Amino acid sequence: MSQFFQAWQKRKEALQSKALEQYSVESMESVSDVTLTTNVEENIQLIEAQFGKCDDLVVRRFQTKSKAQAAIVFIDGMVDRNVISDFIIRYMTTPDITYHDPATNELDLTDKLRQIVRNILSGCAVLIIDGCRNAYLNNTRGWDRRSVEEPQTESVVRGPRDGFCETLCVNSALIRFRLKDPNLRVRHMVVGERTQTDIYVMYIDGIAYPPIVEEVIARIESVHVDSVLESGYIEQMIQDRRWSPFPQIQNTERPDKVVANLLEGKVGILVDGTPFGLIAPAVFSQFYQSPEDxxxxxxxxxxxxxxxxxxxxxxxxxxxxxxxxxxxxxxxxxxxxxxxxxxxxxxxxxxxxxxxxxxxxxxxxxxxxxxxxxxxxxxxxxxxxxxxxxxxxxxxxxxxxxxxxxxxxxxxxxxxxxxxxxxxxxxxxxxxxxxxxxxxxxxxxxxxxxxxxxxxxxxxxxxxxYMSPLSPLNLNGMKDLFIRVPHHLFKTRPMMFHVQDKIRIREEDNPK
Amino acid sequence: MNRREGHGWHQTLSMWQQICLITSTLIGVGVLTLPRTTSSKLFEAGWIAPLIGSAGAFVSLWLIVKLSKRYPGETFIEYSHKVWGSARRPWVGKVFSLPWICTYLVYLYFSTAVVSRVFGEVVVTSVLLQTPLEVILITMFLLVLFLCMHEVEVVARVNELLFPFIILPLLFIAIASFQKAEFGNLLPINHVSMRSTAEGVYEGIYSYSGFEIMFVFFAYANQNTNKELAGFYSLLIAALLYMLIVVAGISVFGYEELQRVTWPTLELVKSTQVPGFILERLESAFLAVWVSAVFTTVANAYYAVVYSLRQLFRKGIRFQRVVAFVLLVPLFFFSRIPQNITEVFKLASLLGLSSLVINLLFPVVYWVAILIRDMVTRREGRNVDG
Structure with missing residues (x-):
């Protein structure tokens, strides 16, 4: 019976992911092959055709200092308007400034319409100049974001007060800020055929066990869904046993908790648009352990x-x-x-x-x-x-x-x-x-x-x-299971996650 | 969505898991009657029986370990073909190993029936007075079925997790009952003859059996662990606990009185009073916790049966699940065959006898067969050399 049910489930999933792929191929196929022309008005028409009747798409036409027609295209509300007026339009129009390119911190050139549309949707301002085949993609992302606040669900008496917010780059910066290790690796992935949600998979190279990292990435890659609105979508689709009542991936609002877990050889997953990051693999001790310990x-x-x-x-x-x-x-x-x-x-x-x-x-x-x-x-x-x-x-x-x-x-x-x-x-x-x-x-x-x-x-x-280190019994892991031994006794990292660099405290660095 | 099962490193049984497996299988319903059975022939010196019995069990377990070392990573089912067959004609091995495998499986199968019946009797007569015996049997079997849905490593981990639930209540009862103990009941010490010692050991032999499941489970033991030592420790733990319980039983009740109670260990629990403890009359709590001990005994043996069948027919986990379910139905009826508690005890002692046969005869016969094979092949080799 369960066999039948599984087969049915698998077929349904296969059909769904096929349909989704088909959709995304269809919707993007018409765009992908088109390249820009040298005419500004034609290019604007090309881009506007992609968006249909979309009133928050702003097209600002102006003349550059070399008297060429130019236009800047962006979506209202997703960009920093000051950057556009001060560092793109002013740079391009004021004759005193000899610099030719817009002065934004990330600048890219492309003539592929597909890439342009993608970037406009994620908050870039696209600059098109008459006679120039390539468009400038300026990173002007800047929308109103919630500031870093104290996490609501995991408050501690002693410990850092900052929690994740809804913006991915802020969240990853909160982790970087605590872990200034060049071995911290960040893999960028995009999940959700329609939402195009950005996901960061973070791990420390040299500590995390590579097969676990690969498995996490492979499972996220295999997620075919039209939308990812919260990390819970990812969590429920990549966990080992989807019918279990127990959470097999930990979620947290606290950057310090993510950092501590990265240092134990686990993998962190941050999802854009939610203050809840994920930590995999998770074991049963998550039920009663808090960073405050x-x-x-x-x-x-x-x-x-x-x-x-x-x-x-x-x-x-x-x-x-x-x-x-x-x-x-x-x-x-x-x-x-x-x-x-x-x-x-x-x-x-x-x-x-x-x-x-x-x-x-x-x-x-x-x-x-x-x-x-x-x-x-x-x-x-x-x-x-x-x-x-x-x-x-x-x-x-x-x-x-x-x-x-x-x-x-x-x-x-x-x-x-x-x-x-x-x-x-x-x-x-x-x-x-x-x-x-x-x-x-x-x-x-x-x-x-x-x-x-x-x-x-x-x-x-x-x-x-899931029950490790209690079963299979691991005496080294028992130091941090029910009791929490003093820090100077944590000489090694927990072994159950198959860490690569086992040493936490080097004896020779600590002369008695 | 296709996904791999983790990154599939093979989980083998650690030494601690082997100890937990053996000890928790050994400790089952036998303990509930142990003070009575051992002291029926040995009188005051009943506590010697577990020690001698476990020493005998160790000899047998040691032979089983040696067998599994000779064929590393193979279960009893797999190496039986090799022991009884020849390389040229594989069917010979299959045919000749079949009676041994069948006897082994039938023995384990019936032992699960008897153990669950005994437990059902205890629960129905002392705690859940209005619950039918069948309900206890069915719930226990469903629990066993749930375990049999999983792979071997899960069995090992479950045993590991339940191990404290088996050891701690026994220790607690034994130690707590010493406040009522009259150690004069244990004297005189050297009073019994060799013959009655042997009889006394035999009476309680049922309590020392159960380690024959290791015919199957040793195949999954980590090859770097010392299996002999694991066997030794597990039997030592069991023997010490048994001894403590028997000493407690004899010193609290005296051996004459012990003969008149059906479940002496349960009577010990009833008489236990811990000063300052909130709860009174602990036998319901003890039996509730004792479910785990009985469960590990029944489930490990039944798992060994089901898993062996899976190997015998070279099938996968689905076959195992189906077989586990199908075999439970006759098991339920078998466990209801004895009409009353006396018949159950008779069956249990019969089972003790057959466990003696299985545990001692099987390894010895297998080793004799292997030694003969070795001698034959060596002689043949010499002939070839000229």
């Missing part, structure tokens, strides 16, 4: 890691443990507590599974609503929902007071994971565990945990087992 002293970093692990376990299992204990194993709860719990539950008309599902559903609705609500109202709704509705539900006898505590602790626990997309996986898996706990008690919980463990063991991210 390395900035603070190692005692507290280790302690906080354990707290995060506990809170993730709570987020996954606390409601189901409550169900199992109250419905199947009440003998395990201390007798005084069981009396109190029974008293609380005496008015509740549902079995504990229904009670828990009902409350978890309510809290999920609350959570989603408070994310969508405009800024100042969000927290208010949270308080109203949690306090007022919870209190009222207990008073009305719909749920037991213990259940309210459990739901609250579970929700708080799921926020303690530093990675949002990892926490979603835990949040989702909570519901099947609850149902199994309602069916088989603790036995059901254990069954589900084993299922998850089998699945996690079978996962690989670009050839790296």
């Amino acid at each position: 390395y900035y603070e002293r190692f005692y507290i970093a280790t302690l906080i890691r354990f707290i995060r692990i506990i809170s993730i376990s709570i987020a996954l299992m606390l409601p189901s443990l409550y169900i199992a204990f109250s419905a199947f194993h009440p003998e395990m709860i201390p007798s005084r507590l069981v009396i109190a719990m029974a008293a609380g539950r005496s008015t509740v008309p549902f079995p504990s599974l229904v009670e828990a599902l009902f409350m978890e559903l309510a809290i999920e609705i609350l959570r989603e609503a408070s994310v969508r609500l405009p800024g100042p109202i969000g927290p208010t709704i949270g308080i109203v929902g949690a306090l007022v509705v919870g209190e009222a539900a207990v008073t009305a006898g719909l749920v037991s007071p213990v259940m309210v505590i459990i739901v609250a602790v579970t929700t708080i626990g799921s926020f303690a994971s530093p990675s949002y997309s990892a926490a979603i996986a835990i949040r989702m898996l909570r519901f099947p565990v609850m149902i199994l706990a309602g069916m088989f008690g603790l036995y059901g919980i254990m069954l589900f945990l084993i299922v998850i463990l089998i699945h996690l063991s079978s996962l690989k991210s670009f050839g790296v087992p």
